[in-house]
Amino acid sequence: MxxxxxxxxxxAEKYTGDALCREKTKEFLKEVEMPNGLLPLKDIEEVGYDxxxxxxxxxxxxxxxxxxESIGKLVSYGTEVTAVVEVGKIxxxxxxxxxxxxxxxxxxxxxxxxxxxxxxxxxxxxTGLSRTFPVSAFVVPEVEKPAPVxxxxxx
Numbered sequence: 001m002x003x004x005x006x007x008x009x010x011x012a013e014k015y016t017g018d019a020l021c022r023e024k025t026k027e028f029l030k031e032v033e034m035p036n037g038l039l040p041l042k043d044i045e046e047v048g049y050d051x052x053x054x055x056x057x058x059x060x061x062x063x064x065x066x067x068x069e070s071i072g073k074l075v076s077y078g079t080e081v082t083a084v085v086e087v088g089k090i091x092x093x094x095x096x097x098x099x100x101x102x103x104x105x106x107x108x109x110x111x112x113x114x115x116x117x118x119x120x121x122x123x124x125x126x127t128g129l130s131r132t133f134p135v136s137a138f139v140v141p142e143v144e145k146p147a148p149v150x151x152x153x154x155x
Contacts, residue, residue: 003082003092004048004057012050021047021058028056032085035121035138038110040066041077054084071137074099075107088112098123098131105129 015024021044026036028049043061050056058081065076078095085091090110097104109124113132121138124130 012048037140057082
């Protein structure tokens with residue numbers, strides 16, 4: 001049985017449409033104090049978040065592979081990514097793999113190292129292997145929306 005049960009779906013906040021889903025994904029990552037660029041999904045069809053249990057799911061049209069340029073790592077995101085989130089931690093992660101040497105390794109937990117001022121995030125696999133990277137490698141600069149311009153009336 002997966003994380004996203006009918007009961008979870010019934011009480012979760014659900015969003016559809018790529019633009020809104022990308023925005024909501026960044027919002028929930030910020031809410032749990034995780035880097036905003038951890039889930040660079042494309043063509044997202046649905047995002048759901050059950051605040052009571054922390055269950056999150058994201059569905060995209062097709063799997064994608066993303067390269068985090070600053071650390072030279074390839075990460076594959078399946079058509080459905082699920083997890084349980086809490087402040088500083090994403091656990092029970094499904095649908096995400098990282099390339100190590102010549103093989104794809106399943107990731108199941110992402111944890112900010114304590115103290116968070118260390119600026120490190122730890123990626124863990126179900127087999128107990130882990131790698132640590134700088135949080136900055138997964139931060140996307142926020143683009144500020146321009147303030148609305150009020151038209152002046154000439155007298």
